[in-house]
Amino acid sequence: MKCIAFNCTGTLLAAGCSNGSCVIWDFETKGLAREFRDKDCTASITSVSWSKYGHRLLASATDKSLTLWDVSSGKKIARVILQKTPLRASLQPGSPTPSICLACPLSSAPLLVDLDTGSTTDLPVSVSGNSNPPAANARRFADGTPPFTPTAAAFDKHGDLIYVGNSQGEILIVDSKSIQVHAVIPIPGGAVVKDIVLSRDGQYLLTNSNDRVIRVYKNILPAKGSGEKIRNISNNSIDCESHYDKLKVNGTSCLIHYCELSDSITRTHWKTPCFSGNGQWMVGASANKGEHKLQIWDQAGPLVKILEGPKEAIIDLAWHPAEPTIATVSVSGLVYIWAKEHVENWSAFAPDFEELEENEEYVEWEDEFDLNPREEETQRKGQSQSRRLSVKGLELQQSEKGKTPAIKNRSNVKSPKSGAKQMEPANGNSSTFDDEATEDDDVNIDT
Numbered sequence: 001m002k003c004i005a006f007n008c009t010g011t012l013l014a015a016g017c018s019n020g021s022c023v024i025w026d027f028e029t030k031g032l033a034r035e036f037r038d039k040d041c042t043a044s045i046t047s048v049s050w051s052k053y054g055h056r057l058l059a060s061a062t063d064k065s066l067t068l069w070d071v072s073s074g075k076k077i078a079r080v081i082l083q084k085t086p087l088r089a090s091l092q093p094g095s096p097t098p099s100i101c102l103a104c105p106l107s108s109a110p111l112l113v114d115l116d117t118g119s120t121t122d123l124p125v126s127v128s129g130n131s132n133p134p135a136a137n138a139r140r141f142a143d144g145t146p147p148f149t150p151t152a153a154a155f156d157k158h159g160d161l162i163y164v165g166n167s168q169g170e171i172l173i174v175d176s177k178s179i180q181v182h183a184v185i186p187i188p189g190g191a192v193v194k195d196i197v198l199s200r201d202g203q204y205l206l207t208n209s210n211d212r213v214i215r216v217y218k219n220i221l222p223a224k225g226s227g228e229k230i231r232n233i234s235n236n237s238i239d240c241e242s243h244y245d246k247l248k249v250n251g252t253s254c255l256i257h258y259c260e261l262s263d264s265i266t267r268t269h270w271k272t273p274c275f276s277g278n279g280q281w282m283v284g285a286s287a288n289k290g291e292h293k294l295q296i297w298d299q300a301g302p303l304v305k306i307l308e309g310p311k312e313a314i315i316d317l318a319w320h321p322a323e324p325t326i327a328t329v330s331v332s333g334l335v336y337i338w339a340k341e342h343v344e345n346w347s348a349f350a351p352d353f354e355e356l357e358e359n360e361e362y363v364e365w366e367d368e369f370d371l372n373p374r375e376e377e378t379q380r381k382g383q384s385q386s387r388r389l390s391v392k393g394l395e396l397q398q399s400e401k402g403k404t405p406a407i408k409n410r411s412n413v414k415s416p417k418s419g420a421k422q423m424e425p426a427n428g429n430s431s432t433f434d435d436e437a438t439e440d441d442d443v444n445i446d447t
Contacts, residue, residue: 001015001016001017001018001329001333001334001335002015002016002017002018002044002045002046002315002316002329002333003015003016003045003046003047003048003315003316003329004016004048004316004317004318004327004329004335005047005048005049005050005318006027006050006318006319006320006321006327007050007054008050008052008053008054008321009054009321009322010027010277010320010321010322010323010325011026011027011028012024012025012026012027012033012054013025013027013318013327013335014048014050014057015048015329015335016044016045016046016047016048016059016061017044017045017333018044018045018333019042019044020037020038020041020042020043020044020045020061020063021035021036021037021038021045022035022036022037022045022048022057022059022069023035023036024036024057024071027320034071034074036057036059036069036074036076038067038076038079040065040079041061041063041065041067041079042063043061043062043063043065044061044062045059045060045061046060046061046062046085046086046087046088047059047060047086047087047088047089047090049089049090049091049101050091051091051095051096051097051098052091052093052094052095052096052098053096054071055070055071055072055096055097056068056069056070056071056077056091056097056098057069057071058089058090058091058101059089060086060087060088060089060103062085063081063085064081064082064083064084064085064086065079065080065081065082066078066079066080066081066082066086066089066101066103066113066115067079068101068115077115078099078115078116080113080115080118081118082103082105082111082113082120083105083108084105084106084107084108085105085106086103086104086105086106086111087104087105087106088103088104088152089101089102089103089104089113090102090154090155092155092159092176093155093157093158093159094158094159094160095159098159099114099115099116100112100113100114100115100159101113101115102153102154102155102162104151104152104153108151109122109123109124109125109151110122110123110125110151110152110153110162110164111123112162112176112179121179123153123162123164123174123179124164124172124174124179124181125151125164125166125167125172126166126168126170126172127170127172127181127184127243127244127247128243128244151164151165151166151167151193152164152165152193152194152195152196152207152208153165153196154196154197154198155176155198156198156202156219156221156223156226157198157200157201157202157223157224157226158202158223158224158226159176160175160176160177160225160226160227160228161173161174161175161176161221161226161227161230162174162175162176163196163198163205164196165193165194165195165196165207166192166193167192167193168190168192169186169187169189169190169191169192169193169209170184170185170186170187170193171184171185171187171193171196171205171207171217171251171255172184173185173230173250173251173254175227175230175231176227177227181247182230182231182233182234182247182250183230183233183234183247183248183250183251183253183254184244184247184248184250184251185217185248185251185254185255186248186251187207187209187215188215189209189211189213191209191210191211191213192209192210193207193208193209194208194209194210195207195208195272195273196208197273197274197275198219198275199275199279200275200277200278200279200321201223201278201279202219202223202226203218203219203223203279204216204217204218204219204258204275204279204299205217205218205219205255206273206274206275206282208270208271208273208284210269212262212263212267212268212269212270213260213261213262214260214261214262214270214273214282214284215257215259215260215261216257216258216259216260216261216282216299216301217255217256217257217258218255218256218258219254219255220253220254220255220256221254230250230254233250233253233254234250237249237250259299259300259301260301261282261284261297261301263295268286268287268288268293269286269287269288270284270285270286270287271284271285271286271287271314271315272284272285272314272315272316272317273285274317274318274319275319276319276324277319277320277321277322277323279299280298280299281296281297281298281299281304281319282296282297282299283295283296283297283317283319283326284297285314285317285328286314287313288313289313290311290312290313291311291313292308292309292310292311292312292313292314292328292330292336293306293307293308293309293314294306294307294308294309294314294317294326294328294338295307307326307338309328309330309336309338310330310336312330312331312332312334313330313331314328314329314330314331315329315330315331316328316329317329323339324339324340325337325338325339325340326338326339
């Protein structure tokens with residue numbers, strides 16, 4: 001893997017490979033969702049870019065090609081060959097099915113490319129009247145073009161404006177329709193701009209320069225209708241001594257310097273910095289070889305976290321648009337996922353639950369794990385006081401079922417003679433009471 005990019009919702013992660021293919025992973029299941037392979041392209045992919053709603057994917061390669069893919073069908077929509085190798089390319093965010101892209105070739109000015117027709121338009125990278133012009137004796141290429149360093153460029157949120165960073169330490173705001181420079185923002189120190197990145201909401205912009213400082217700017221222009229707003233600023237601006245001074249005055253109404261991010265101890269060069277999904281955090285990767293190191297800053301500027309991985313340099317990174325998750329690509333081609341460690345809080349389900357850092361020996365009580373020791377003790381006491389029937393009393397109860405018990409007079413007075421006569425039952429069979437039911441045997445009831 002050489003480069004990665006999340007779609008707008010973060011459900012898919014696209015990656016460009018060294019063999020010229022592009023793969024898309026389902027970020028939830030970490031499974032391969034789709035693979036794009038062009039038989040005409042076997043060169044390494046330098047960048048991948050999603051369209052606004054994730055229906056299309058643009059890939060730039062080292063063979064100077066730009067290839068546009070349809071994500072749902074997997075078919076190739078267009079392929080354009082440029083004159084120079086594009087290091088980065090991005091689709092215009094204003095259209096759901098864009099055909100215009102912004103490409104930043106190696107050692108050349110940024111281009112606006114029409115993928116339908118293949119036509120290209122060079123963007124301006126400098127303004128006449130700059131106090132820091134390039135050296136007059138600078139070496140030129142064989143075709144006579146000036147030696148541009150790798151310039152950076154990025155669309156705003158809706159694609160109305162293009163922010164271009166040049167080798168003279170300036171940010172140029174260019175109208176994407178008229179290709180006219182409306183404002184210039186000089187960078188302190190005049191360091192070469194290597195990267196320009198806007199937050200997803202378009203409210204903040206950061207630059208990565210050769211002086212090892214990441215500068216964050218607050219965008220004053222509205223997210224929607226920024227092209228019309230900057231044209232009004234340019235038309236209503238005050239008269240200045242030169243056109244360049246007028247552009248600098250316009251720049252003060254577009255961007256405000258917010259903060260600077262750097263490592264004052266190690267003076268690290270930064271690579272592929274970007275914003276978090278909500279724009280509240282910034283991350284930068286160390287450009288040192290053999291070091292997989294990330295630093296995360298708060299929006300106000302202080303360093304909040306340092307992440308260190310294997311001893312492999314980082315070549316690209318992307319922040320998830322909705323979650324605190326970062327994906328990085330190492331020089332070995334592996335993709336690493338950095339996420340917040342999930343800590344289970346069992347006390348939320350059981351308030352009496354106590355978490356132990358280490359195992360402890362616990363001595364239990366004698367009746368601690370009995371079902372209910374107090375109720376069992378009460379039950380044992382109640383059993384000794386319950387009614388108990390003797391064997392004879394139990395048999396008497398069984399014999400009296402369905403019969404009318406005889407009434408015994410336990411006094412010493414003799415009963416009438418009729419009481420001594422035999423009683424004939426209703427069924428006609430003669431029987432007498434059992435000796436157990438006589439007066440001499442009492443029913444014992446212990447209470």
